[in-house]
Amino acid sequence: MTQEFVLETRGLTKEFRGFTAVDDVNLQVREGHIHALIGPNGAGKTTVFNLLTKFLPPTRGEILYRGRPITAMRANEIARLGLVRSFQISAVFAHMTALENVRVALQRRLGTSFHFWKSERSLEPLDERALALLEEVGLQDDADVLTVEMPYGRKRALEVATTLALEPTVMLLDEPTQGMGAEDVDRIVELIRRVSTGRTVLMVEHNLGVVSRLCDRISVLARGAVLAEGDYASVSKDPRVREAYMGSEAAEEEASG
Numbered sequence: 287m288t289q290e291f292v293l294e295t296r297g298l299t300k301e302f303r304g305f306t307a308v309d310d311v312n313l314q315v316r317e318g319h320i321h322a323l324i325g326p327n328g329a330g331k332t333t334v335f336n337l338l339t340k341f342l343p344p345t346r347g348e349i350l351y352r353g354r355p356i357t358a359m360r361a362n363e364i365a366r367l368g369l370v371r372s373f374q375i376s377a378v379f380a381h382m383t384a385l386e387n388v389r390v391a392l393q394r395r396l397g398t399s400f401h402f403w404k405s406e407r408s409l410e411p412l413d414e415r416a417l418a419l420l421e422e423v424g425l426q427d428d429a430d431v432l433t434v435e436m437p438y439g440r441k442r443a444l445e446v447a448t449t450l451a452l453e454p455t456v457m458l459l460d461e462p463t464q465g466m467g468a469e470d471v472d473r474i475v476e477l478i479r480r481v482s483t484g485r486t487v488l489m490v491e492h493n494l495g496v497v498s499r500l501c502d503r504i505s506v507l508a509r510g511a512v513l514a515e516g517d518y519a520s521v522s523k524d525p526r527v528r529e530a531y532m533g534s535e536a537a538e539e540e541a542s543g
């Protein structure tokens with residue numbers, strides 16, 4: 287039987303000392319989709335993301351991958367199943383070159399990490415694969431550049447390459463365009479579109495322009511619960527969604543005086 291939903295949550299709930307940050311969330315992410323989690327500040331997006339990526343344990347509820355419960359699994363276990371998180375945790379080592387960073391990620395995948403005693407020659411096939419991954423993200427000319435010397439947008443692209451090294455079937459992206467100028471945003475949108483071929487992507491994203499350009503389906507969170515779901519055209523017209531966003535803007539203006 288093929289699973290229609292690659293990733294699912296049922297009644298997912300997270301309480302912090304009596305405060306319900308995520309309230310009975312049922313998400314269904316379809317195979318092959320780029321699915322966005324949006325919502326005003328404090329809606330619970332990051333908390334849902336941290337539950338899905340195992341940074342936090344849920345108070346209640348279930349997480350399923352292809353119909354199989356993964357609620358109790360650890361981050362490295364779900365990564366082995368193909369659920370891989372990228373962005374916002376720096377997955378790259380600053381004082382290694384771009385190529386070395388991808389090579390380390392590939393070694394991790396192969397379970398031969400840090401076998402420094404291996405001869406240089408045994409690493410050659412890894413180099414080929416690492417170069418192919420750099421090419422996939424448009425960094426073929428940066429292979430020998432130290433990561434610390436790369437501009438921000440390119441570091442983000444390198445993070446995508448190190449994520450791809452883990453052969454994800456589902457990529458979990460936490461605000462992929464955060465802190466980027468318009469030009470880098472365009473590049474990363476194109477990159478996500480390209481690497482999403484044959485994969486599923488779930489992303490938390492604040493930039494609604496990015497969401498409208500990229501995403502097949504959107505879940506809107508407000509006060510910890512799913513307020514609306516659908517494609518961009520339908521959720522952006524939804525009066526409840528508009529009200530939730532406007533409400534939060536008004537609250538912020540009030541708070542900032």
Ligand SMILES: Nc1ncnc2c1ncn2[C@@H]1O[C@H](COP(=O)(O)OP(=O)(O)OP(=O)(O)O)[C@@H](O)[C@H]1O
Nearest residue numbers: 302305306307325326327328329330331332333334
């Ligand atoms: N560790 C924690 N302890 C207590 N409360 C928390 C904790 N983490 C998050 N919260 C609260 O849970 C709510 C949801 O926070 P969360 O960061 O998930 O929202 P968000 O939608 O990602 O917001 P933003 O868009 O501002 O990043 C907020 O009210 C936040 O203060």
